[in-house]
Amino acid sequence: MFNPNIINKTYTLGDYQGDTRLASNRFIILHESGNDNDKRDSQALLHEVQYMHNNYGSAYVQFFVGYMDGKAQVYQIGEPGYVSWGALTANPYAPVQIEFARTGDKQQFREAYRLYVEVARYYANAYGIPLTLDSGGNGIKTHQWVTNNFGGDHVDPYPYFAGMGITKSQLAYDLANGFDDEPEPEKKATINNVVTVTADYFKAFTTTNSKGVPHIGTDILSGTAWQSADILVRDKKAYFKIGNDTYIPQSVTDKAGKIVINYLDGYGVNAYNSKGQSIKDSNQVFKGGTSWATGEELFKVPNVGWCYQVSTDEYIPVKFQQGSGFKG
Template sequence: MAYTIDKSFALASKEGASQKASNKYLILHSTANLGASAKNNASYEKRTWTTAYVHFIAGDGIVYQVGTPGYVAWGAGPKVNGLSPVQIEMEESADVAKQRRIYNTYIELARDYAKKYGIPLTLDTTGNGVKTHNWVSQNLGGTDHSDPYGALKRIGIDKTQLAKDIANGAGSSVATKPATTTSSKPAVSKPAATPSTGIKWIAQTGVFTITDSDGIKLRSGSASVKSPLLAILKKGNTVKYNAYGYAGGYVWIRQPRSNGYGYLPTGNASGNKRTSYWGAFK
């Protein structure tokens, strides 16, 4: 085993789901949080486990445990959580060489635990096996995420290669596989003035403080509830923004980030008219 498992952020006995999961699927995720370490993601999930968490977050030669393997975790939606004794997130790094090492850890961990729970080393096929979060969204529903394929694209890994690596192990194929021409420039690092939703951004700077008790999901890529999840922000969290706009029945704000933009809905809208507030502006 070329990785170590750190249990610093493992849920306590009275934290997390108490139900055992059936040994049908192993779910592959990515964090959708480019630049945040596996440790930081694990720490966040430990603090916010009542909202969502997985069993493991794979980093560069180290794996952080959050949920208890064999038991239900809340990472892939209600239709699959009870069928998945292990769910694994992959740390996302802009450093291509590091991301490949993280990927090797991710694959080895997935293979080890699939074997432990008698789950076939097949990817996104019918029946029992290893499934991506994207497969769950497309085939079972209850979730709309498309990970981990967006993150894997940055190191030249497509579905075919991922399936081969799940079946046989990553080995040296990842280290020698050339990245695609766009891998060094992931889409999230090129913020669009007008994303796919057709939103028209109105320049405005300010700070938004969340007052909604359920929190709000921060997205990447575009102002859409179907865009990749960056984080779940809690009541009291603040977001600095530089523009706002209307799309999909919500009023969105745009948060400048080191690698692009984050997009946060701040209330409901009817056309270009706000109908509710989920926080306070200043």
């Protein structure tokens, strides 16, 4: 499982560098450098990152992955969530694009490749993007797919990866499933979609009436716990889905007045400002399992959707609330 704390941010672009547009959360785009000289350069990753940082006006991506100094590493260049310049007219649809620095050593490649896949999976989950490869609709896309659908002439990363023993089908499988030695208990540590009723007595609600008319015969007792599969927003308030067309308001549960981050232990989620811009390094604060006070009213943030307000200008999407059905 990828830990974002390992990201090297030495060459991250400054506040007035790069694109200021917020990207649509549709694609994670995968690249590789295409530079065969990297195979003969033990510091290829660093040199690729330095070049991209110094020439960002021509092209840059959010992350560069490779093998250097005895281990697989990842550098950040662009800010996740914003448009970067690595895939022509597909750029506005990708909150994250990832490059790979070539190596000629297959063992080094395997270690860097694993990290590359973990980074892609982590950010796909963070932005609600499906873990599918080069298929229809939203998902993880290669530069080859961008060429086929948006134009250009790049075919990466397939030819180089194939030469190192990774086929398209293997890449698709790894992106969808991760790696077998990921400890399953740790992966599920704080993923929790159970809500507990705290009100003395009330009726559950159903979506058959947009006004929230009580669903006859579904009285819910205080102290009972329910698995919630989704959050419905009605009149700017949250309702947990506890059954087929049956909802209970957040205000009568143990989540009243707060958001409890539904994510993996040690990992965090991005907060956004009222303009829909991702707040830098906020995922270092809003970690899985942490609880944050919030009002009963939800806010619809541009390009993000319904969110909880956790400070004057910090908003967290409802999908990251325990009880949202989100599974990481």
